[in-house]
Amino acid sequence: MNVMRHDLYFWQVVHHLVVEEGYRVLDMEQSEVWLESDALKDRTVIRIKRIDVDWGNQLRADFEQVRKKMLWLKRQLGVRRLRGEAIYVTMYPPVDDWSSFEAEEKLDRNGNVTLRPTLIVAEESERKATIAAVNERLSIHLPHVALLDEDGYQMEQMARYLRQQIRHTANATQQKERRLFQYGKPYATYGLLVVIAFMYVLLEMNGGSTDMPTLIEFGAKYNPAIADGEWWRLLSSMFLHIGILHFMMNSLALFYLGGTVERIYGTSRFFIIYFIAGLAGSIASFALNAHVSAGASGAIFGCFGALLYFGTVHKKLFFRTMGSSVLLILVFNLAFGFIIPMIDNGAHIGGLIGGFLASAVVHLPNHRPRLRQLGFLLLTVLALIGSFAFGFVNEHKAGADLLALQNAQDLIEAEDIEAAYEVLLESVEQGNERAEAYFLLSYTEAVLGKYEEAEEHLQKTIDLEPKMHEAHYNLALVYDELDERQKALESAQEAVQLDPGNEKYDTFLRSLEE
CATH class of the missing domain: 1.20.1540.10 (Rhomboid-like)
Structure with a gap:
């Protein structure tokens, strides 16, 4: 099999994979094609290259670039597992030892990305054995030989025709996919x-x-x-x-x-x-x-x-x-x-x-x-x-506690204290353990003259939020209404200590001290 016939065979293989096996073209150059298929259990990428080399290190250098691109493709394709095949269509194997180069490699720590090199050479028996192994591994049917009857010009024309068919199929696939994203206007x-x-x-x-x-x-x-x-x-x-x-x-x-x-x-x-x-x-x-x-x-x-x-x-x-x-x-x-x-x-x-x-x-x-x-x-x-x-x-909706507080504040601003009291009391009885709920409830109780209840709920507020100076101040006011002057003085002092410089707190404390 001469070089031109092997060139034609390279394009016959690519044409078969794209047109007959349904592989998608990822990249295509003069002597190198990247193909993809998700028909197998693991997503498969085939990189097929027409190359003639003398030494194994030339193949290894090329194979190193394939390794890097395979890892990049895994990220780009967003897949968990990716299987790669690096197929070299070459006239002869390297003259030095390259047997260690034929095994499948794991490219990442978990073995989710693998890559296997394969050489398809001109020698008939070796070529047939290699193609049979690839066919079995990928469940495909690669052609065995190029047509033998054509002269050089005819083989060149046939190779050009196959390239055109491959490009046409690839473009048709891309246009079909593009139309999926361009059906309507926004x-x-x-x-x-x-x-x-x-x-x-x-x-x-x-x-x-x-x-x-x-x-x-x-x-x-x-x-x-x-x-x-x-x-x-x-x-x-x-x-x-x-x-x-x-x-x-x-x-x-x-x-x-x-x-x-x-x-x-x-x-x-x-x-x-x-x-x-x-x-x-x-x-x-x-x-x-x-x-x-x-x-x-x-x-x-x-x-x-x-x-x-x-x-x-x-x-x-x-x-x-x-x-x-x-x-x-x-x-x-x-x-x-x-x-x-x-x-x-x-x-x-x-x-x-x-x-x-x-x-x-x-x-x-x-x-x-x-x-x-x-x-x-x-x-x-x-x-x-x-x-x-x-x-x-559903009586346990998220945010029910906050909604009750919000409704109560709106009602207080509208001076509908009775309604705010009912909303807050129901919320607390249903398990609202927020300090703000007890604080607002105590406020409505104080306005309504329920000082004992207001004292109890202010104490609960302080238990939950010891540094809420407003609660200490309101508690001092409630104690004052209950004629418990010493407790009122202590609560007022605590409010002033927590919020020094508050003129309202200072004035009330002085009035208690006098």
Whole structure:
């Protein structure tokens, strides 16, 4: 087999792997091609090179570069295990000893990346044995020989034709994959951003986006109102944001995530996914979290869910493009939500699940409808109804303690002391062990003339927060009302010691001392 015939054989092997075996071209040069397949148990990359060498160290030097690229490819492809084949199509083996070069190597400590070199030489019996071993190892059927009847010119023309066919197949595969990300235009995403911006400005002009009464008035998620029948808040809260940072962060996330999802799924499908995810997030928040809340976070996490569903349909493409980044950002945001108490992680997780289920219902464009879509639709409806029903019976919602304090403070500011007293007393009886709860309760009791109860709850406050100077001062006032002057003096002295320079405390202490 002469050199030109061996050149042709090199392109016949590559053509067979790409066209017949379905390998994807990662990189292609004049005498070197990198191919990929995920059809086997372990993700497989084949690097095939046409090379003629005299000495084994020339192969080892080249093989060292292949090692480095294999480790880089593992990170890029986002896979746990990667198997590599370095196939050298060469006329003759090196003249020195190269037998130690034929064994499979483990490129990392755990053996998750392996690489095996193979030489396909011109000598017929050795070539056939090598090809048979490769075929068995990779479950493929490489051709054995190039056609023997052509002259040099014909072989060159055939090699050129094979290269063109390989490039055409590779380009067609890339275009097909690219179309998956370019189905739609992000018109709905831009429209949602405009509505969200408009609502933020409207809130700022009517009391502020951080003012709780204003947020509740404009449709924030407020559990008591939802329980009373204002179910529309589950959707309206998606368009409100609390503060400039919340608004900017969610707008930025929606711009990138929403735009990506809408390009993949198309506008109508994206619209359905977004609102089902947002609704699921709001219902999960209603079921698990008592805080007043607002924001598009549930719907945005639904976009994560839509991308994860895309990954289940096109797993290889997902991890080759954006999969690792999506998973990393998602895990970081969920972990951040568990660390920061004020973040409504219930809405995030609910939106994530809702987005995944909604994506399974509408499925991807250009895919035939399947019966399982009806199953996912039924599952989605049952999940939404079940979560909403659970919200009415769950008496241990996260943030219930803080919500009671917030409601009580609003009532105190409105001078509705009786109502604030009832809210705080019920909260404490249900297990609210916050020092602030006992402090506010004692305040309402003192205003209502319940001094004995106020003394008891101020003592409880100080037990929980010994350095709360306000509690010591209020306790001094209560003791004064109970004519226990010595105790009043001691409490007033403690308040002054904890907050020196407080004119109000100093004045009251002097009055007791006189």
